[in-house]
Amino acid sequence: MSRTLRLRSSGDDVKFLQERLNSLPTALPPLPLDGKYGAKTRHRVKEFQGNNALPVDGVVGPPTWGQLLGYAVVKTTGFFVLGRDLYDRRGVRVLLRGVNKMSVWDLEDPVGLATFPEIKQTGANSVRIVWAITSNLEPGGPATALARLNPLIANAKANHLVPMIELHDATGKWGRLNDLVDYWTQPAVVKILRRHKAYLLVNIANEAGDYTVSRADFVAGYSNAVQRMRAAGIHPPLVIDASNWGKDLAMLNSTAAALLAADPEGNLIFSVHFYWPLADGANASFIRSNLQQAAALGYPLVVGEFSQVGAYSQNNPRANKCGPTGKIDYQAILAACHELQLGWYAWEWGPGNGYNDPL
Numbered sequence: 001m002s003r004t005l006r007l008r009s010s011g012d013d014v015k016f017l018q019e020r021l022n023s024l025p026t027a028l029p030p031l032p033l034d035g036k037y038g039a040k041t042r043h044r045v046k047e048f049q050g051n052n053a054l055p056v057d058g059v060v061g062p063p064t065w066g067q068l069l070g071y072a073v074v075k076t077t078g079f080f081v082l083g084r085d086l087y088d089r090r091g092v093r094v095l096l097r098g099v100n101k102m103s104v105w106d107l108e109d110p111v112g113l114a115t116f117p118e119i120k121q122t123g124a125n126s127v128r129i130v131w132a133i134t135s136n137l138e139p140g141g142p143a144t145a146l147a148r149l150n151p152l153i154a155n156a157k158a159n160h161l162v163p164m165i166e167l168h169d170a171t172g173k174w175g176r177l178n179d180l181v182d183y184w185t186q187p188a189v190v191k192i193l194r195r196h197k198a199y200l201l202v203n204i205a206n207e208a209g210d211y212t213v214s215r216a217d218f219v220a221g222y223s224n225a226v227q228r229m230r231a232a233g234i235h236p237p238l239v240i241d242a243s244n245w246g247k248d249l250a251m252l253n254s255t256a257a258a259l260l261a262a263d264p265e266g267n268l269i270f271s272v273h274f275y276w277p278l279a280d281g282a283n284a285s286f287i288r289s290n291l292q293q294a295a296a297l298g299y300p301l302v303v304g305e306f307s308q309v310g311a312y313s314q315n316n317p318r319a320n321k322c323g324p325t326g327k328i329d330y331q332a333i334l335a336a337c338h339e340l341q342l343g344w345y346a347w348e349w350g351p352g353n354g355y356n357d358p359l
Helices: 012-022 039-051 062-069 115-121 146-158 174-184 187-195 215-231 249-262 284-296 330-340
Strands: 080-082 085-087 097-101 126-131 162-167 201-203 238-241 268-273 301-305 343-346
Touching (some): 012 039, 097 115, 115 146, 126 146, 126 343, 146 162, 146 187, 162 174, 174 215, 215 238, 215 249, 238 301, 249 268, 249 284, 284 330
Parallel strands (some): 097 126, 097 343, 162 201, 201 238, 238 268, 301 343
Antiparallel strands (some): 080 085
């Protein structure tokens, strides 16, 4: 819960307060986001208190925080979403900037001891950790070593990287979503996730489902997944990838509200993977327009994967997706995310999908 604030308080809590007040209707000028509780901030607080039948004393204690955020948010013990933004447990807004790392197949650095410090040096504040039930992603295949999962998450945290852990086994395979939920809800896995709940994000399934997944099935499948995971005691924000190998932003636009309503905690993030080919018209204008439309809907959205290449061109399906026809305007993605204040994760730190693969 955020601390009590009053005149001359300072710090991240005050900055968060200023951001929250600026997001609400007012007849007063916007507050500077300087983290200093001065006369202007107190004036805005008193305006808010008067509008909400609170004692008008300019002190931001539990009753005022409760009205500002909603009690479910104030009582959180980890990351939470509010509108389209993500906040840490202290109420400080977090804009995710990170990279993917296929740790599950990196036997030279199995728990990130070498990689995560290097990723941190780039200025990243998060890492999306690729994990899996089996090393070949097939049912009944060689099981991954659960003993690696805890140190992977812990080493990300030790390097001041927000860990987003994901399962890769259902990539393009909608029918395997429940297998992943079965894995997440095992007592041994739940124990690990709960140990790191204060700073963890859980990506339920990497790119589950192809282009044939219907909106009704998407809502039903993920509603069930979210509710099962919450019932098992998994409380960090849950991340939901778009269908069609993560690319279907329209699916997220049309289902985010229903899925947020289906989550008992309303604590979901949605992720699109931007493998949209420049050769098919996904230029800067197209990218910005699509992201702007999604942002205007007000749900929490990140770009979970993007790269310089890797897009599948509908105009030339025989072309090499890692060649010129699969080129992606990654600079436009970065620019639009910066403008719209959306988080992003680049794919992939390396050694990549293969040693000669630019991804």
